[in-house]
Amino acid sequence: MTENQSYIAKTQFGLETILAEELDKLGANDIQILNRAVSFRGDKAIMYAANYCCRTALHILMPVLDFKFRDKEQFFEKIKGFEWADLFMADKTLSVDTVMSDTFFSNSHYVSLYCKDAIVDYYREKFDKRPSVELDNPDIKIHVHIRGHECSVSLDSSGGSLHRRGYRVKQGMAPVSEVLAAGMIMLSGWDKKKNLYDPMCGSGTILSEAAMIAGNIPPGYYRKSFGFQNWNNFDEPLWLEVKKHADDAITEFDCEITGSDISEVSIMVAKANLTSAKLHKDVRLVESDFRTFDFPHEKGFIITNPPYGERIMPEDIIQLYKEIGNTLKNRCAGYEAWIISSHFEALKFIGLKPSKKIQLFNGPLDCRFVRFELFEGSLKAKKEEENKKIE
Numbered sequence: 364m365t366e367n368q369s370y371i372a373k374t375q376f377g378l379e380t381i382l383a384e385e386l387d388k389l390g391a392n393d394i395q396i397l398n399r400a401v402s403f404r405g406d407k408a409i410m411y412a413a414n415y416c417c418r419t420a421l422h423i424l425m426p427v428l429d430f431k432f433r434d435k436e437q438f439f440e441k442i443k444g445f446e447w448a449d450l451f452m453a454d455k456t457l458s459v460d461t462v463m464s465d466t467f468f469s470n471s472h473y474v475s476l477y478c479k480d481a482i483v484d485y486y487r488e489k490f491d492k493r494p495s496v497e498l499d500n501p502d503i504k505i506h507v508h509i510r511g512h513e514c515s516v517s518l519d520s521s522g523g524s525l526h527r528r529g530y531r532v533k534q535g536m537a538p539v540s541e542v543l544a545a546g547m548i549m550l551s552g553w554d555k556k557k558n559l560y561d562p563m564c565g566s567g568t569i570l571s572e573a574a575m576i577a578g579n580i581p582p583g584y585y586r587k588s589f590g591f592q593n594w595n596n597f598d599e600p601l602w603l604e605v606k607k608h609a610d611d612a613i614t615e616f617d618c619e620i621t622g623s624d625i626s627e628v629s630i631m632v633a634k635a636n637l638t639s640a641k642l643h644k645d646v647r648l649v650e651s652d653f654r655t656f657d658f659p660h661e662k663g664f665i666i667t668n669p670p671y672g673e674r675i676m677p678e679d680i681i682q683l684y685k686e687i688g689n690t691l692k693n694r695c696a697g698y699e700a701w702i703i704s705s706h707f708e709a710l711k712f713i714g715l716k717p718s719k720k721i722q723l724f725n726g727p728l729d730c731r732f733v734r735f736e737l738f739e740g741s742l743k744a745k746k747e748e749e750n751k752k753i754e
């Protein structure tokens with residue numbers, strides 16, 4: 364590992380640019396946007412900071428070995444020939460994940476087992492000891508990427524996925540991932556000053572992430588551990604310094620963050636999650652139907668994730684989206700509303716022209732994150748007013 368080590372930060376489709384901006388702010392070098400990932404270079408402190416501070420990263424991978432291979436025997440020898448003990452000791456537990464394309468290997472699970480056997484053979488021959496396999500919560504996570512006859516092996520410096528912030532104690536019915544929620548808020552351009560509302564807040568993920576963004580609370584703040592803490596080169600004083608630097612920026616905030624939901628259970632779940640993050644005093648929760656929710660006159664952002672219709676009748680989902688549109692038109696003038704949904708047909712029934720559409724994925728569901736600008740007075744009057752200002 365060098366002072367200018369290369370890394371790959373994995374993210375979700377559509378969040379690459381936001382992640383690149385986050386890495387840039389941390390001081391990473393050679394940032395390049397890839398498909399569902401961003402590559403960058405930096406020292407160990409940058410890697411620690413990327414894990415602790417990047418809201419839209421899922422994993423920070425450190426490539427350790429690249430090679431070409433003819434057949435499975437050569438693949439095995441290349442893995443076994445690598446100096447694994449430079450990275451971690453035999454007393455660690457490990458797991459191997461494989462992603463592959465265009466290869467003679469027929470099964471990625473088999474490749475993972477084969478790779479693990481090669482690493483175990485290396486330790487056994489060299490130290491007469493072997494790391495054991497632990498699938499759920501390994502100390503060391505190894506990623507193998509095969510394309511054709513080329514293989515790239517990385518260590519996952521994050522350990523478990525970074526969307527597991529550590530504050531979620533209760534699961535809602537259909538929560539968005541923390542990384543998607545943070546990405547949506549950042550894509551919306553919310554300035555942390557205007558009030559923010561989620562009128563269908565479910566388990567409160569958008570609210571928790573918004574409060575963390577407003578208060579500069581690092582996304583890793585509640586997490587107990589990271590993969591890099593199990594590496595030989597773990598530098599605890601440096602890690603504590605990186606952490607302190609980020610924690611010192613935590614601040615109070617003035618904007619109002621409010622969530623409501625028609626379901627009493629959802630409000631209880633949201634409350635439990637916000638309490639676990641110690642954010643319950645910063646976020647107001649109201650049990651309410653959005654159709655009757657009293658949107659405050661002080662204007663702000665609405666960011667919400669309504670039901671997509673997997674569990675409700677098609678005619679009801681169209682009606683729900685019509686009513687979302689009516690509520691926005693009649694009671695939310697002056698707000699900027701962002702809605703994510705995979706139900707493209709229902710989105711049309713909102714009856715407002717979106718001023719922006721961004722493709723995102725909620726798990727496997729292809730979604731659109733759409734913006735509706737709800738001008739006070741008619742759009743024509745607004746435009747006339749703007750023109751006057753320009754004159």
Ligand SMILES: C[S@@+](CC[C@H](N)C(=O)[O-])C[C@H]1O[C@@H](n2cnc3c(N)ncnc32)[C@H](O)[C@@H]1O
Pocket residue numbers: 535536537538539540562563564565566567568569623624625626629651652653654668669670671
């Ligand atoms: C997809 S879930 C939101 C999940 C949330 N983003 C999270 O991360 O947990 C949709 C939510 O809309 C709520 N909902 C449905 N109809 C509603 C209505 N008329 N008024 C308010 N909330 C409603 C449901 O109770 C549910 O919690």
